[in-house]
Amino acid sequence: MSNPSNNKHDNTTGTSETSGGKASGGGTLKSPLFWIAFALTLGAVISWLPLSIIAKRRFSTSNKPRIRIFQDMAAQPKYRPQATSPIFADGRAMRVPVTGTVSFGDVQEDDHYYRGYKLAESPQQQGKFEATYFKGFPQQVTIDESFIRRGQERFGIYCAPCHGVDGYGQGTIHLRALELQQTTWVPPTSMHTDTVRQREAGHLYNTITHGIRNMPAYGKQIPVKDRWAIVAYLRALQLSQNAPVSNVPVDKRPTLR
Ligand code: HEC
Numbered sequence: 001m002s003n004p005s006n007n008k009h010d011n012t013t014g015t016s017e018t019s020g021g022k023a024s025g026g027g028t029l030k031s032p033l034f035w036i037a038f039a040l041t042l043g044a045v046i047s048w049l050p051l052s053i054i055a056k057r058r059f060s061t062s063n064k065p066r067i068r069i070f071q072d073m074a075a076q077p078k079y080r081p082q083a084t085s086p087i088f089a090d091g092r093a094m095r096v097p098v099t100g101t102v103s104f105g106d107v108q109e110d111d112h113y114y115r116g117y118k119l120a121e122s123p124q125q126q127g128k129f130e131a132t133y134f135k136g137f138p139q140q141v142t143i144d145e146s147f148i149r150r151g152q153e154r155f156g157i158y159c160a161p162c163h164g165v166d167g168y169g170q171g172t173i174h175l176r177a178l179e180l181q182q183t184t185w186v187p188p189t190s191m192h193t194d195t196v197r198q199r200e201a202g203h204l205y206n207t208i209t210h211g212i213r214n215m216p217a218y219g220k221q222i223p224v225k226d227r228w229a230i231v232a233y234l235r236a237l238q239l240s241q242n243a244p245v246s247n248v249p250v251d252k253r254p255t256l257r
Pocket residue numbers: 155158159160161162163173186187188189195196199204207208212213214215216218230234
């Protein structure tokens with residue numbers, strides 16, 4: 001709505017000019033173009049508002065905690081790693097485990113099951129410890145078909161990429177390294193050499209746990225029991241390529257080719 005004074009003004013100017021009421025009204029009332037420009041400018045200015053608020057928030061600091069709509073226990077008194085604390089004499093918030101204690105479930109006393117070898121002082125050299133690998137499997141594992149199948153599956157995931165599904169060392173990673181002509185590439189050992197066939201079960205287990213020479217360790221990724229399952233499968237795999245005739249029943253032997 002236009003105010004009355006404007007209207008009066010309108011009328012006086014309208015009569016004095018020849019162009020008529022319509023045109024004179026447009027002259028004093030702002031034209032639609034003006035309002036469009038005005039709205040656009042206003043919109044442009046307002047559109048910067050969120051950006052400037054965000055910018056301010058990003059670069060200014062505050063002692064007040066952030067606004068959290070969902071608390072999720074995030075805002076509670078706590079110490080972050082490596083933080084300091086006035087409570088303790090040494091000023092460290094992180095405490096050292098009490099000497100001589102082992103956290104629950106972390107005792108790994110069984111050498112055979114957890115390590116695959118035992119350490120004993122060398123009879124020749126005092127103070128020098130030597131590892132003796134266990135030949136067989138620990139009592140914690142029962143070797144049956146499902147255990148070996150588990151090992152087969154794990155072998156397929158963790159070992160076959162390098163050693164190949166058949167264990168001859170022609171895994172896809174190896175083939176790719178050849179393709180790239182990697183000069184520093186050490187080929188994965190075949191599982192069907194006399195050396196590996198004669199390795200104690202504990203030695204194979206330890207190879208998985210800690211790696212060997214150029215092979216990386218898989219102890220962090222493969223749980224203890226699965227490592228033994230892989231060893232069990234390795235034995236089956238080796239047998240598949242190296243079965244003695246004595247394994248074949250006598251009456252079946254003539255059918256062998
Ligand atoms: C990233 C590739 C890679 C993967 C994955 C890998 N290996 Fe190996 N492995 C190697 C290489 C390379 C060697 C030879 C290392 C050397 O001679 O320096 C080797 C050597 C070995 C040997 C021979 C060790 C000896 O006694 O001389 C065994 C056994 C073995 N690997 C078992 C495994 C098993 C079991 C797995 C799965 C848990 C596995 N490897 C996964 C690369 C791999």
